[in-house]
Amino acid sequence: MMIVVNLAYFLIALLTCPIWIFSMLRTGKWRTDWPGRFGRVTPKQQQHQNADQKTILIHAVSLGEVNATRHLISLLQEQHPNLNIVLATTTNTGYNRATELFADTLTVARYPFDFSFAVNRFLSKLKPDIVALMELEVWPNFLKICHKRNIPVVVLNGRLTARSYSRYKLALPFVKPTFKRITAVAAQTPDYAERFAGLGVPQNKIHILDTMKWDTAQPGPDIKPENNTVPGSDEIATSFNLDLNRPTIVAGSTGPGEEQLIVTALKNLDINLIIVPRKPERFDEVATIDPACIRRSVVKNQSSTHTKLTGSTRGATPPFFLLDTLGELRKAYALADLVIVGRSFNGWGGSDPIEPIALGKPVIIGPDTHNFANAVAAFKQAQGILICKPDNLTQTVQELLQNPAHRSTLAQNGQSVIHSRQGSTQKHIDLILKNLPST
The missing domain is CATH 3.40.50.2000 (Glycogen Phosphorylase B;)
Incomplete structure (x- = not known):
């Protein structure tokens, strides 16, 4: 199945390359950490890792999600100093902000593209014991590989808008197995909780915990x-x-x-x-x-x-x-x-x-x-x-x-x-x- 997903990603990238290449050239986003996007983690990025401690991998896509992790990470470090914390981000602005906030205290890494080889390389290097996804950002290869490695995946500050939900529903037979692999969802509202359930997350794995933005x-x-x-x-x-x-x-x-x-x-x-x-x-x-x-x-x-x-x-x-x-x-x-x-x-x-x-x-x-x-x-x-x-x-x-x-x-x-x-x-x-x- 992962081979099929990889092939689909490759074909989509190939067919849309004129669009995204032009966009990246226009916006300057081509200046990015390309090795990191393919799952490579440098020794410098691992400087805060300790093999004898449990590791929590938190994924925050961009600037807003990174800012939303500030209080969460602060409390985790204060209450559980024996835990390794890794913060992975997708966008350049998110990575720069994460480095600014946390580079001296925890591992900051680039979240990889969802090609199976990149995900495997990324997880093998960081060895998380649990993964926490901020708001949503559910990818099929990542969830499947975590499932095969017995790595729990929880969604924090879970948010699923009506627009996103309607799009996921169009491909429900394909996305439902991915959502079923989620270990737990902390949904912000009852409406979001209902949508997560509609995409395949079992009801007993969904918890309505409000939004962490009130604390941030x-x-x-x-x-x-x-x-x-x-x-x-x-x-x-x-x-x-x-x-x-x-x-x-x-x-x-x-x-x-x-x-x-x-x-x-x-x-x-x-x-x-x-x-x-x-x-x-x-x-x-x-x-x-x-x-x-x-x-x-x-x-x-x-x-x-x-x-x-x-x-x-x-x-x-x-x-x-x-x-x-x-x-x-x-x-x-x-x-x-x-x-x-x-x-x-x-x-x-x-x-x-x-x-x-x-x-x-x-x-x-x-x-x-x-x-x-x-x-x-x-x-x-x-x-x-x-x-x-x-x-x-x-x-x-x-x-x-x-x-x-x-x-x-x-x-x-x-x-x-x-x-x-x-x-x-x-x-x-x-x-x-x-x-x-x-x-």
């Missing part, structure tokens, strides 16, 4: 917004030369079409507007909305070469500031008087609203929120978020800027929801340890 946000015990700060945010404000007499609006994790919508809606307001696109490959595209925008990558370099950034350098009222450096969204959120959460005005399902709310920020989100439907519903019920249609964005922002009391109430209500939902990460750890082989 880590708001302080005092829910007053002015007490929430993030190291490095002041440096962003300085490099942008923000006028602190103006309110600052941060549009975070935006998607195609939204940056133009936001710039147009807010262009006549006396504000600092910081836009943070979700995908790095879109930075140059977003900058073309108005060439007068101030790019973080440019002013950061100018600051490092001691070029003084004056008001005349940046323009009296720039159309927007573009945060085109990675790993700084949280810092930008800390500067905000108001946050607009992206991918929610263009039908892409919404980005994560939990992090800015945890920082004590009033948050506006668009009507497309199915990626975080459970969290948005909880915030909405507690009046801790504003859902806004694209046509009403200008008016909604103006009203909030004119009403500091409403902004404060939104932020405090939202933080109260987060406090009430925390504790999921410990339940996920308990599930991992429950399925960790004892011998």
